[in-house]
Amino acid sequence: MLKALLFDLDGTLADTDPLHLLAWREALAPYGLEVDPAFYRARISGRLNPEIVRDLLGLEGVEAARLIAAKEARFRELARGLKPTPGLPELLAKAKEKGLLWGVVTNAPKENALHVLKALGLRPPLLVLAEEVGRGKPDPLPYRVALRRLGVAPEEALAFEDSPSGVKSAVGAGIPTYGLLTGHEAEALREAGARGVFRDFREALGLL
Incomplete structure (x- = not known):
């Protein structure tokens, strides 16, 4: 579930x-x-x-x-006037309706992460920073920390990533992972372990 x-x-x-x-x-x-x-x-x-x-x-x-x-x-x-990836507000709204937890797992420095989240108007209940857990993606540790803090098993989560490094991190933690085609080719994301790829989150709404 x-x-x-x-x-x-x-x-x-x-x-x-x-x-x-x-x-x-x-x-x-x-x-x-x-x-x-x-x-x-x-x-x-x-x-x-x-x-x-x-x-x-x-x-x-x-x-x-x-x-x-x-x-x-x-x-x-x-990074001023940033807009969320298309479909993200709808996906988060659907997640809220279903009572799902959510969080952000990033290699970004803390100051950058907070800046981007503020620009997007997002307040994730969980923010895991690689620089604070000691190892960054593609190591699975940041995602393992996220799972532990949320109290969920790997198979009870979905991860969304845009780089082979990030996909490897989430897959390495045992999480079913989907790639976004914002920067890398579909083949590279699939080779890293993504079970599917989307142009944006509008195509991911059917997962929930």
Whole structure:
């Protein structure tokens, strides 16, 4: 029996990836890196910031923190007037009617997550931040923490993700997971373990 819905944040609740791409493009340009959509999908999407700058630039410590802070401040400047992914309000309303729990599980830094949720007018009963649980997606730990806090079994939840990294995290926690085609190809999401893909949440209403 379905008891809970779990959502990724960026690229899932709202199509924020174009804004992240632009912010990363500006942040990495001084280092001679050109960030196009293919590069973003392959090297950045779904990963934790410290991993990204360590992988791309070999940076750690103070310089890495400074770069990340500047990039995220720029993202928040860009992320005003956000709109939810089509069908999300209807899906959440239907979930409320059915008495389902819901929550957000994200690799995003806390300040960004709160900024995006406020911009969308959303107050999830549960917010699990990878930076607070100690490991980020694709590790299943953030989703395991979400299940534990909600008191539901993996098979009693559904997860919605937009990146292969996120899908692997939720599937690794045993949760039936669906992919949103906001940034990655259907094949990549299915290969990561998604049992189905949707263009937006209007196509997911039939799940409830």
